[in-house]
Amino acid sequence: MAEEPKPPAAAGHAEPAKPKPAAADAAGHPWVASIRAALPDAVVAAKEFAGQITVTVAREQIAAVARHLKEKEDFGYCVDVTAVDWKKREPRFDVVYHFYSFSKNDRIRVKCGAAEGEAVPSIANVYLAANWSERETWDMFGIRFSGHPDLRRILTWEGFHGHPLRKDFPLEGIDTGAAIYPEEWPEGGGPSPTDPNRKVVS
């Protein structure tokens, strides 16, 4: 996988009897083929690990892919929406969706990349369940979802500056007085670069 920042570290305990679990290419999987047939330029990559299918799609196409999966492939239940901050990678974020199909009794994971400041098409109009999860992702990572009916912060309060789950947000938090000094704590910018307490974790 190209987007992983590091190759897997070799474990100290070598067990030759059991092969290490590894990801396999899943481009030929019927669900991936179905997406590719309906939306030819959507699929970027597909892999399978531990029986779980991960499809990486183009950011602009994510709502269309979600709609296709819901209506044509019967993935009726949106389990979860979240994101991963890769910090140094370009694009910086992965927005990760999990869908479940009751008829197939299986899940699919759909991912799309999003650079800093880029808006991802909202799927809250496709799956009502994604509404709060997208709000949480916006709150925690500062990824905007275009077309979301009510994109407000949800776990932190309105007026909070910074997005806590970004890798450059300090673990000990920021001075919550920050909200009243927008010139020092710009919206969406994480902790102030001049902050002496700023500590970058991981």
Added chain:
Amino acid sequence: MSDEKISQAERDEAAHFASRAAAAGVARPLAGKGDTPASSSAEPPTLFDVQEMELNFGPQHPSTHGVLRIVLKVDGEKILQAIPDVGYLHRGTEKLFETETYPMGIPHTDRMDYVAAATNNHAFCLAVEKLLDVEVPRRAQLIRVILDELQRLSSHLVWLGTSGIDLGAVTPFWYAFREREQILDFFEEYCGARLTLNCMRIGGLPFDLTTGWIERLFEFVDDLPARIDDYEQLLTDNRIWKKRTVGIGVLTAAECIEWGLTGPIIRASGVEWDLRRAQPYECYDELDFVVPVRQNGDTYDRYVVRVQEMRQSVRIIRQCLERIEAGDIRGKVPRVIKPPAEEIYASVESPKGELGFYCVSNGTNRPYRMHCRPPSFINLQALPKLAKGHLISDLVALIGTIDIVLGEVDR
């Protein structure tokens, strides 16, 4: 002369009410009788026709089961709109996971759904085990299932007691908490903790069972069905209970799926979906139990489903106790846990619904990203839809029926 006097008195009265209305935040121009002739052509607005009022419900209200604030737009007693405001208990658990090793993350999961810590531990461990491809020994699997089901019983007992008390049924609370105490005693004997259990490890369990634990648990589960009968006697055919719950907060199966609702909520709406049955983990596939389903999807049916689930949990525990055999309690797990740089999603059926962990590893001993899919958070989303059109007193029943734990909503 006298006319003028009356109108003066009326004007004073109108001014008095105007000041009161202004103090109450009602922005409405007041036109007293015979006050301004300019507005006489328009329909004279009456003083108390204010239709809509904003009401803050919580965050310190006892029936919100924690710190949940709901902004209500009400017309008298009727709810026009309910907007939940969550996050008062946000502690950044997912951030903490990233800074600590995999085993160090397990105690943090206790603090999410703090009335069902065992299932949280289980979901976390399951995700890492899948990533590592570790086999859990059979004895550990059985004990895990026993702990899970005891936790389900205790969580449902808390739910039964508190949501009963919300609707004025005080007696079941004492009965339910009596049995819950006994379950917590079992936990205490097993792992030393009563609520924040930290009772599972990656690849197995931290401790083996103490002497006599199995025998005492046998006695307890033999006793429990009769006690569940007692709760049912107090509530199931109780006229007041039925009046407060039947037909309140109806959800269809399609709505449940659309909103991502899981657990007893979706099963009360006629969808036979339980992760223990749909995607069995540990040894659930060899156990004989029924997934209780009801069709009406109202608050009463959700109550019935939860009570029936308690009976099924008793069955499951008994089967596990019968099958338990000597053996290892931990699988072959390396001393330093460094999963391959991959991603995984694993979920269990927690008492509230589907509890999942999405774990991204970068090959080091700390998770690069650990995300929890909390059932309470997703289920709470449906509250505005459920509450619309009901009375404020029904809102209490509806919060109870979703069975939220704010520690998990806010994480």
